[in-house]
Amino acid sequence: MPKNSKVVKRELDDEVIESVKDLLSNEDSADDAFKKSELIVNIQEEKDTDIEEESEIEDERPAWNSKLQYILAQVGFSVGLGNVWRFPYLCQKNGGGAYLLPYLILLLVIGIPLFFLELSVGQRIRRGSIGVWNYISPKLGGIGFASCVVCFFVALYYNVIIGWSLFYFSQSFQQPLPWDQCPLVKNASHTFVEPECEKSSATTYYWYREALNISSSISESGGLNWKMTICLLAAWVMVCLAMIKGIQSSGKIMYFSSLFPYVVLICFLIRVLLLNGSIDGIRHMFTPKLEIMLEAKVWREAATQVFFALGLGFGGVIAFSSYNKRDNNCHFDAVLVSFINFFTSVLATLVVFAVLGFKANVINEKCIAQNSEMIIKFLKMGNISQDIIPHHINLSAVTEEDYHLVYDIIQKVKEEEFPVLHLNSCQIGDELNKAVQGTGLAFIAFTEAMTHFPASPFWSVMFFLMLVNLGLGSMFGTIEGIITPVVDTFKVRKEILTVICCLLAFSIGLIFVQRSGNYFVTMFDDYSATLPLLIVVILENIAVCFVYGIDKFMEDLRDMLGFAPSRYYYYIWKYISPLMLLSLLIASVVNMGISPPGYNAWIEDKASEEFLSYPTWGMVVCIALMVLAILPVPVVFIVRRCNLIDDSSGNLASVTYKRGRVLKEPVNLEGDDASLIHGKIPSEMSSPNFGKNIYRKQSGSPTLDTAPNGRYGIGYLMADMPDMPESDL
Helix, strand or coil, X not given: CCCCCHHHHCCCCCCCCCCHHHHHHCCCCCCHHHHCEEXXXXXXXXXXXXXXXXXXXXXXXXXXXXXXXXXXXXXXXXCCHHHHHCXXXXXXXXXXXXHHHHHHHHHHHHHHHHHHHHHHHHHHHCCCHHHHHHHHCHHHCHHHHHHHHHHHHHHHHHHHHHHHHHHHHHCCCCXXXXXXXXXXXXXXCCEEECHHHHHCCHHHHHHHHHHCCCCCCCXXXXXXXXXXXXXXXXXXXXXXXXXXXXXXXXXXXXXXXXXXXXXXXXXXXXXXHCCCCHHHHHHHXXXXXXXXXXXXXXXXXXXXXXXXXXXXXXXXXXXXXXCCCCCCCHHHHHHHHHHHHHHHHHHHHHHHHHHHHHXXXXXXXXXXXXXXXXXXXXXXXXXXXXXXXXXXXCHHHCCHXXXXXXXXXHHXXXXXXXXXXXXXXXXXXXXXCCCCCHHHHHHHHHHHHHCCCCCHHHHHHHHXXXXXXXXXXHHHHHHHHHHHHHHHHHCCCHHHHHHHHHHHXXXXXXXXXECCHHHHHHHHHHHCCHHHHHHHHHHHHHHHHHHHHHHHHHHHHHHHHCCCCCHHHHHHXXXXXXHHHHHHHHHHHHHXXXXXXXXXXXXXXXXXXXXXXXXXXHHHHHHHXXXXXXXXXXXXXXXXXXXXXXXXXXXXXXXXXXXXXXXXXXXXXXXXXHHHHHCCCHHHCCCCXXXXXXXXXXXXXXXXXXXXXXXXXXXXXXXXXXXXXXXXX
16 A cells, blocks of 8 residues: 555545545645546535435426426326226126225225335436336346336227227217117118117117227237227327427326316216216115125225226336425325325216116116017907006006016016016116126217217217326326336437337237227237236335335435325335235236136127137237236346446446545446446436535546536546556545
């Protein structure tokens, strides 16, 4: 060790050299480079050792114009089509009002804590999903890439649903609505009703034949459906234009796309409550079936719905929160958005069952009228004696109560012959028990109900415009989950990346607008997101609690929020949520294993759906979707664990001052892509672990490229120093 090296000889008790004066007092006279240099000292608090604080020279990251805009963006992302057509179905299927209890419990135990976790890491590190998890643990950096892949898969088919809604929206400006009645077919001799429509219903026929022009199996492509292709193109153009400037453009659109669905839902609820049968639907909906609530399947489906309702694992939550100020109260945001999502689901359920109650009432009235005519015919033929019919009942204008009375009398008197009469009980509950979800609810059941509304075109326009807005709000968050991390990582122009992403997605999305496209939508919906997202969120939980450290994370939250979060979150994140997520993953794998992989195909000759298994190539695609979505996690882990990519090509070094010593760390300041896989990228390198950072710029030297955070690294100083042995440092 050189004798004239006072830096090493002196025992420093401080954490860092506190000023320029301290540095100069310890310099050696032979260090000419030190004398010619300019020192820039940036005082930081020791608590913020992992993240560099915002300063005047930090890069200008876009920010939300207001807190309201940010909340609307998060609400728009989390509140989507699933709130309207998935939650009501699960509610009906799993015990009615009793289903709300397990859902609310799981929202508190899984939903809000994990939503809070994603908001926190995004806001604290101020990067997209790739940068966040790469910062927390380079070996787990594949989590961010997996989120991007899942987002891309979901965006492919989700925008197709927006395209369908655009098609129905465009067809709603006519009276009567085109799906109001079955079309007539003319031939040389006579006119008759389309057989496929006559066997099903007008709305079912319009959906499968006029809109989708669907084929009979997934193997039968049938070519492109040009109407839907144009609608898909329009949907991607809307998304591209809204996202091309990032939150600066999409944020303004959120005021309309996030609020308009609530206006429509409230208007629908008020209107439907004035129609006959709506109260029956709501009563049926909220009649609790407590025995069903104890089944494990109910809790599994409630947990899955909570998980996907909040958009966990997609990266959109992290991306949106990364544009916040670091002192924003993200805990309040997490609780607020979660409960807005829950109450939106309840509001949508009220509307759906009020509409279905009205529809069931209309169908029930037709059923009573038809069966009353059959009874009159049986009376005339002598099959039924007139004496058994109460004298006060007029079968030509019978009420629901009187019909049920007559039906019960005939059933008792004609006990043996009753099945031959083919009379229907016409119970409104039987119609309400027909569970419908997804496209079946939106494009068949709801459209049929709206044909009976006064001024039906107006309500149809409002409904499908609401679906478009719900879809767009979710699409903005999904695309942001792709664009933000890629821009943060690869430093590409957001406008160019957005256009390329949308063009690529539209090109691949053409498989969904074939005549067999609906079957591919089902395939992607079932297999591209469920298991991969569960694995992603489990790894997120593990990365924060056991890799980064739950105690350190709680300390970061206290610094960021200005108060210590409840210890409730500590125990939930560390113990409860990992176990519950793992249990949910196992249950989902088991359920997927015991459920035969297949889809409901529309058979034209039968005019009905029939369950078909996927062909061999279809099974390969299903497995490939799951593998590709989660593949980045093990790939990045192996590459970084085994150092398969060397990023030490640069001669510069970053140096950390800690406890009076200078620790040399190799860094690739070129920003090459290899560093993204091998370790942290420059924009995500943690600030030195000490209280004060010292940066130096060589006087008279050429301008050096700044790191993405806009600061010169101390590595430039050390690279220019002449022949100083590393031991001297």
